[in-house]
Amino acid sequence: MGFLKVVHLEEALNVIASFNLEPQIEEVAxxxxxxxxxxxxxxxxxxxPPFDRATVDGYALKSDxxxxxxxxxxxxxxxxxxxxxxxxPSFKLKKGEAVGISTGAPLPEGADAVAMLExxxxxxxxxxxYKPYYPQAGVMKAGSDIPKGKKVLEAPKKLxxxxxxxxxxxxxxxVKVFRKPKVAIVSxxxxxxxxxxxxxxxxxxxxxxRAISDAIREIGGEAFFLGIARDDEESLxxxxxEGLKCDMVILSGGASAGVRDLTSSIIExxxxxxxxxxxxxxxxxxxxxxxxxxxxFGLPGYPxxxxxxxxxLIAPLLRRLLGLKEEPNKVKKKLAxxxxxxxxxxxxxxxxxxxxxxxxxxxxxxxVTSFVDADGFIEIPETVEILEEGEEVEVFTF
Amino acid sequence: MGFLKVVHLEEALNVIASFNLEPQIEEVAxxxxxxxxxxxxxxxxxxxPPFDRATVDGYALKSDxxxxxxxxxxxxxxxxxxxxxxxxPSFKLKKGEAVGISTGAPLPEGADAVAMLExxxxxxxxxxxYKPYYPQAGVMKAGSDIPKGKKVLEAPKKLxxxxxxxxxxxxxxxVKVFRKPKVAIVSxxxxxxxxxxxxxxxxxxxxxxRAISDAIREIGGEAFFLGIARDDEESLxxxxxEGLKCDMVILSGGASAGVRDLTSSIIExxxxxxxxxxxxxxxxxxxxxxxxxxxxFGLPGYPxxxxxxxxxLIAPLLRRLLGLKEEPNKVKKKLAxxxxxxxxxxxxxxxxxxxxxxxxxxxxxxxVTSFVDADGFIEIPETVEILEEGEEVEVFTF
Numbered sequence: 001m002g003f004l005k006v007v008h009l010e011e012a013l014n015v016i017a018s019f020n021l022e023p024q025i026e027e028v029a030x031x032x033x034x035x036x037x038x039x040x041x042x043x044x045x046x047x048x049p050p051f052d053r054a055t056v057d058g059y060a061l062k063s064d065x066x067x068x069x070x071x072x073x074x075x076x077x078x079x080x081x082x083x084x085x086x087x088x089p090s091f092k093l094k095k096g097e098a099v100g101i102s103t104g105a106p107l108p109e110g111a112d113a114v115a116m117l118e119x120x121x122x123x124x125x126x127x128x129x130y131k132p133y134y135p136q137a138g139v140m141k142a143g144s145d146i147p148k149g150k151k152v153l154e155a156p157k158k159l160x161x162x163x164x165x166x167x168x169x170x171x172x173x174x175v176k177v178f179r180k181p182k183v184a185i186v187s188x189x190x191x192x193x194x195x196x197x198x199x200x201x202x203x204x205x206x207x208x209x210r211a212i213s214d215a216i217r218e219i220g221g222e223a224f225f226l227g228i229a230r231d232d233e234e235s236l237x238x239x240x241x242e243g244l245k246c247d248m249v250i251l252s253g254g255a256s257a258g259v260r261d262l263t264s265s266i267i268e269x270x271x272x273x274x275x276x277x278x279x280x281x282x283x284x285x286x287x288x289x290x291x292x293x294x295x296x297f298g299l300p301g302y303p304x305x306x307x308x309x310x311x312x313l314i315a316p317l318l319r320r321l322l323g324l325k326e327e328p329n330k331v332k333k334k335l336a337x338x339x340x341x342x343x344x345x346x347x348x349x350x351x352x353x354x355x356x357x358x359x360x361x362x363x364x365x366x367x368v369t370s371f372v373d374a375d376g377f378i379e380i381p382e383t384v385e386i387l388e389e390g391e392e393v394e395v396f397t398f
Numbered sequence: 399m400g401f402l403k404v405v406h407l408e409e410a411l412n413v414i415a416s417f418n419l420e421p422q423i424e425e426v427a428x429x430x431x432x433x434x435x436x437x438x439x440x441x442x443x444x445x446x447p448p449f450d451r452a453t454v455d456g457y458a459l460k461s462d463x464x465x466x467x468x469x470x471x472x473x474x475x476x477x478x479x480x481x482x483x484x485x486x487p488s489f490k491l492k493k494g495e496a497v498g499i500s501t502g503a504p505l506p507e508g509a510d511a512v513a514m515l516e517x518x519x520x521x522x523x524x525x526x527x528y529k530p531y532y533p534q535a536g537v538m539k540a541g542s543d544i545p546k547g548k549k550v551l552e553a554p555k556k557l558x559x560x561x562x563x564x565x566x567x568x569x570x571x572x573v574k575v576f577r578k579p580k581v582a583i584v585s586x587x588x589x590x591x592x593x594x595x596x597x598x599x600x601x602x603x604x605x606x607x608r609a610i611s612d613a614i615r616e617i618g619g620e621a622f623f624l625g626i627a628r629d630d631e632e633s634l635x636x637x638x639x640e641g642l643k644c645d646m647v648i649l650s651g652g653a654s655a656g657v658r659d660l661t662s663s664i665i666e667x668x669x670x671x672x673x674x675x676x677x678x679x680x681x682x683x684x685x686x687x688x689x690x691x692x693x694x695f696g697l698p699g700y701p702x703x704x705x706x707x708x709x710x711l712i713a714p715l716l717r718r719l720l721g722l723k724e725e726p727n728k729v730k731k732k733l734a735x736x737x738x739x740x741x742x743x744x745x746x747x748x749x750x751x752x753x754x755x756x757x758x759x760x761x762x763x764x765x766v767t768s769f770v771d772a773d774g775f776i777e778i779p780e781t782v783e784i785l786e787e788g789e790e791v792e793v794f795t796f
Contacts, residue, residue, distance in 0.1 A: 031611070034616070088600045161616050166770045169766045173592075173594035197569075204451075205569045211563030231484070303563070363543070
């Protein structure tokens with residue numbers, strides 16, 4: 001049993017990096033692609049527009065037929081038909097001919113310009129042209145918007161409405177995105193109850209289950225909150241095995257050390273425990289192990305400890321599985337007031353950000369408001385006892 | 399028939415403001431509340447924690463029993479039991495007694511402090527206390543984290559994982575949020591086809607349907623894309639009436655003026671057309687009307703025109719229905735190069751933002767890439783013909 005495997009944060013991160021997990025790719029319908037992470041670069045499979053297209057209502061013609069035209073001596077072209085948007089023109093325009101055309105309609109073969117409706121007159125079956133047109137006047141050339149073969153989207157990228165619109169314009173019905181990692185979440189503790197249950201003396205409402213589930217959803221993962229396991233082996237084992245249907249399992253500890261030891265021994269029994277304790281404060285009582293190759297995490301029960309460790313350890317793993325490059329998620333701020341730490345203890349302290357200031361929240365990791373009011377946390381190394389007001393600090397944002 | 403109702407942008411916005419639409423409130427389960435807009439302020443219905451709670455593993459005691467204690471003369475207290483997290487203590491601690499207590503467990507009546515496990519010794523049924531404890535040592539008082547009655551969330555507010563976690567800690571199973579406005583979207587035009595269909599000559603893939611649907615989802619509304627209506631009265635009428643099951647209907651025009659006139663006459667027949675044209679460029683051919691009191695919008699077919707008018711007219715309406723205060727969505731930037739406009743024409747020009755610069759996109763509103771590459775647009779008033787490089791401009795972001 002490896003109950004005393006207390007490691008440095010870096011070792012814990014190495015353990016997580018060594019898990020045999022890779023981003024998975026799946027295809028989704030374009031109408032479900034918004035907000036998903038694009039998994040492969042996209043090249044235009046077609047020209048946009050796919051054909052030479054009239055950009056105005058008017059008459060398609062051969063530009064060189066018009067080059068002598070002026071107001072007193074209009075060129076007269078023979079009107080040979082009408083092409084509307086969506087029509088498929090089957091004829092070829094000959095010298096001296098014009099054809100009515102509406103915006104968006106394809107130019108017929110032989111035509112290379114469009115005279116605007118307002119600029120011409122029609123007499124019987126003749127169109128009177130009063131000025132010369134240059135080639136491509138009133139025309140959007142095939143591929144001039146997006147040429148076939150152009151790389152239009154680079155993976156990985158979170159798809160916005162502009163991206164899905166672009167993919168639609170290119171005719172994509174489906175798109176390759178990274179599969180959302182599925183995460184099972186279990187809260188533990190005899191004192192923890194679910195919202196809606198009667199609050200008997202000694203009980204508290206669950207916070208970590210909801211916090212972790214929704215933090216996972218914000219990152220882009222799929223969260224399955226399995227409810228609360230009681231502090232007994234049977235209840236814990238049942239929830240852990242239910243959770244193993246997902247890609248990983250996160251338990252957040254009840255307050256007691258007993259649950260942690262139970263969790264650890266269940267993991268040892270069916271898999272392996274790599275980490276039982278991380279040398280950081282808060283968040284020391286953290287378990288990292290695997291069953292059937294799937295990571296099982298035991299996070300501390302105190303909400304701030306739980307969320308800090310989730311942010312340090314699990315959020316980067318989820319982002320990696322979503323194909324996202326490691327975001328730093330760090331901003332530099334000035335400390336709003338002096339704080340004292342303890343030498344020899346590597347501390348992560350929740351802070352609220354206001355403009356350029358980082359305001360430490362000193363309520364303790366047992367307080368719900370420590371993390372609810374926090375925008376992130378700062379790291380205080382083991383060697384530092386005092387951080388002065390105004391000192392530059394790096395805030396890891398949630 | 400009001401086919402010539404060309405109005406200024408401000409009049410169009412007034413028409414929209416006068417629609418009889420109000421934000422609606424609905425209750426959702428807390429597990430579905432992430433990302434929704436909170437509709438009512440939330441006050442804490444309970445104290446958090448709900449009871450005086452041990453913050454360490456150790457022994458609950460009466461602090462005044464310990465005030466003479468030191469290492470050479472420890473105070474001896476009688477050990478009378480054990481309270482674990484989740485237990486409901488039924489006894490009252492008497493003078494000279496201590497009770498084992500685990501982190502998170504409720505203090506029994508009579509106790510006001512907890513001595514840490516590591517700081518004491520146990521001999522038989524006695525606990526040896528080597529130092530004085532002040533009242534509340536090792537204790538988190540009921541309500542010290544969040545007192546009952548405190549306003550913890552102010553509406554309107556988009557709920558983050560921290561908010562849902564807080565609501566869970568307060569025992570809320572359900573939460574009041576603004577109902578998502580339901581919007582029906584119809585693309586029109588004989589030349590427009592859906593992704594996945596064969597691209598015959600003269601056809602183009604739909605872009606506006608996907609763009610508007612996903613833009614609505616990004617804002618927080620619910621989008622129902624009804625597909626493409628052909629350029630005939632029956633097809634248009636069918637789609638419009640299908641769309642009237644929603645809160646509003648948005649049609650985006652095909653390229654032809656015929657569809658616009660058809661749309662307008664169908665609206666006139668069953669309801670009223672208030673606007674048929676807005677004096678802006680691009681986006682002039684815009685229809686605003688109602689059937690059965692439900693807004694029906696006809697947006698231009700060109701993608702940039704369509705999205706510009708969606709952003710100017712409909713996005714603010716959706717935000718209002720979501721209970722959100724009017725966001726300005728504007729940033730000040732410097733124009734990257736000189737541009738020419740036309741006097742007497744109020745123009746909205748797409749721009750890309752790079753650092754402090756706004757780079758005009760001059761591809762024309764027929765190009766997909768005009769809006770795909772754009773971060774927003776700038777307004778050029780009717781009286782302005784030239785904007786110089788480096789001039790300050792306000793960018794309306796998408």
